[in-house]
Amino acid sequence: MTNHADTAESQVLLKIEHLRKAYGDNVVLKDINLEVHKGEVIVIVGPSGCGKSTFLRCINALEPIQGGSVVVDGVSVHDKGTDLAQVRQKLGMVFQSYELFPHMTVLDNVALAPIVVQKRKKEIAQDEAKFLLKRVGLKDKKDSYPRQLSGGQKQRVAIVRAMAMHPEIMLFDEVTAALDPEMVREVLDVILQLAKEGKTMLIVTHEMSFARAVADRVLFFDGGDIVEEGIPEEFFEHPKTERAQKFLRTFEFDAVRHHESHA
Amino acid sequence: MELLGLDVLFMGSNAMRLLGGLWVAARISLLSILISIPLGLLFGVLMTSKNVIVRALCRFYLEVVRIMPQLVLLFIVFFGATRALGVNISAELSSIIVFVFWGTGELGDLVRGALTSIPKHQYESAEALGMSKKQVYLRIIIPQAIRRLIPNSISLATRMVKTTSLVLMIGVVEMMKVGQQIIEATRMTSPNAVFGVYGTILLLYFIICWPISMLAGRLEKKWGTN
Numbered sequence: 001m002t003n004h005a006d007t008a009e010s011q012v013l014l015k016i017e018h019l020r021k022a023y024g025d026n027v028v029l030k031d032i033n034l035e036v037h038k039g040e041v042i043v044i045v046g047p048s049g050c051g052k053s054t055f056l057r058c059i060n061a062l063e064p065i066q067g068g069s070v071v072v073d074g075v076s077v078h079d080k081g082t083d084l085a086q087v088r089q090k091l092g093m094v095f096q097s098y099e100l101f102p103h104m105t106v107l108d109n110v111a112l113a114p115i116v117v118q119k120r121k122k123e124i125a126q127d128e129a130k131f132l133l134k135r136v137g138l139k140d141k142k143d144s145y146p147r148q149l150s151g152g153q154k155q156r157v158a159i160v161r162a163m164a165m166h167p168e169i170m171l172f173d174e175v176t177a178a179l180d181p182e183m184v185r186e187v188l189d190v191i192l193q194l195a196k197e198g199k200t201m202l203i204v205t206h207e208m209s210f211a212r213a214v215a216d217r218v219l220f221f222d223g224g225d226i227v228e229e230g231i232p233e234e235f236f237e238h239p240k241t242e243r244a245q246k247f248l249r250t251f252e253f254d255a256v257r258h259h260e261s262h263a
Numbered sequence: 264m265e266l267l268g269l270d271v272l273f274m275g276s277n278a279m280r281l282l283g284g285l286w287v288a289a290r291i292s293l294l295s296i297l298i299s300i301p302l303g304l305l306f307g308v309l310m311t312s313k314n315v316i317v318r319a320l321c322r323f324y325l326e327v328v329r330i331m332p333q334l335v336l337l338f339i340v341f342f343g344a345t346r347a348l349g350v351n352i353s354a355e356l357s358s359i360i361v362f363v364f365w366g367t368g369e370l371g372d373l374v375r376g377a378l379t380s381i382p383k384h385q386y387e388s389a390e391a392l393g394m395s396k397k398q399v400y401l402r403i404i405i406p407q408a409i410r411r412l413i414p415n416s417i418s419l420a421t422r423m424v425k426t427t428s429l430v431l432m433i434g435v436v437e438m439m440k441v442g443q444q445i446i447e448a449t450r451m452t453s454p455n456a457v458f459g460v461y462g463t464i465l466l467l468y469f470i471i472c473w474p475i476s477m478l479a480g481r482l483e484k485k486w487g488t489n
Contacts (some may be wrong), residue, residue: 027324062390062391084390085394086393088390089393091391095388099382099385099387100388102389103407113392116398117391117398158388162392165392166394182364
């Protein structure tokens with residue numbers, strides 16, 4: 001299921017070197033190095049509190065960093081003179097808690113940033129918003145308010161809202177973690193579709209079978225470090241490090257049912 | 264009519280005088296509310312300041328507003344200012360000063376509440392879309408804060424209207440005072456006037472405050488979040 005295995009020669013969109021993030025003495029990310037090529041889908045897994053969400057937030061400078069660099073399409077994100085508004089347009093982010101704007105209709109949620117940030121014509125931005133909403137099956141919801149939508153619908157709108165900015169890279173921060181199980185699928189299907197279209201993505205998730213299906217590369221974070229890295233088949237079948245093995249075991253269950261034994 | 268004491272309303276110009284009193288009450292509350300709005304907004308923003316001293320001063324002011332009964336404030340300003348400062352402030356101006364002092368504090372606290380109730384993630388998701396600080400505030404934060412603010416500030420406005428019934432204590436001839444005068448003047452001829460006059464005043468306050476309350480309720484419904 002890997003889509004862009006031949007990434008070696010393609011363009012590096014995101015380059016992270018020696019990224020360090022700490023809150024006082026509490027080091028959250030130790031020394032992260034990563035190169036993401038155009039069209040690559042990177043899935044980040046790891047136990048809670050391992051720094052994977054913080055990592056995504058450092059990429060688009062929602063969190064300041066204490067060392068190293070993040071370079072998006074040639075622009076160093078954390079440099080003083082960087083026009084953050086400009087860089088962030090290249091990075092579409094989707095949050096766990098959707099964070100739609102509650103005072104706007106679905107259509108306005110999607111079309112707002114293209115209109116006010118990218119100065120696109122209102123009609124054009126709205127037409128594109130409608131087109132994108134249709135693609136995720138929410139054409140009829142364009143005039144609804146976020147409070148009238150289910151969690152899965154809200155998250156699909158949030159994805160569309162990020163897509164409407166035509167970002168180079170999409171960042172997904174545990175986007176299904178707050179959803180009821182039956183709604184997880186509809187959101188993951190949208191992301192899978194994006195992967196098929198060759199979108200460059202960094203995905204933090206706890207959905208292991210999804211990770212396996214969508215990833216070109218899996219990063220295993222633990223204790224603020226990338227402990228293991230590999231293609232999904234390798235990582236999920238034969239994890240090399242003990243910590244990864246232990247982590248993956250937490251997703252398995254042993255049957256507790258007593259087999260009929262007439263002793 | 265006589266049993267309910269409503270007859271006095273039709274004697275002489277009593278009805279008109281009562282409405283005149285209503286206008287005084289309405290004028291005091293309207294002016295106070297209009298002045299309190301900009302001051303309250305400013306005070307609310309000050310309350311969210313990062314400066315500890317500014318916040319402490321704001322807190323102190325707000326506590327004074329909350330703890331002091333409005334009647335005491337009225338006496339302090341009207342009688343106290345004359346004695347202590349030697350300035351002669353009219354009763355109506357004193358009332359407006361007290362009501363603005365009160366309205367600014369309470370509205371400021373509502374503004375503070377509305378601003379701080381917007382989740383941090385709303386700022387972040389707007390910033391992540393590439394919006395500038397100004398765009399984030401103008402498009403995302405302030406519209407939401409206003410929606411959260413309006414129902415409560417409307418109910419504050421109705422409280423201010425109702426509380427004008429206290430200003431007769433410093434000699435403002437508003438509706439309550441006019442009512443008392445009518446009752447006094449007709450004590451012998453219409454002993455039931457107490458009921459009729461105060462009943463009418465109740466109705467007049469109701470007629471002013473009820474639509475305001477209804478509006479608050481409707482806005483709350485319309486703008487309910489989540």
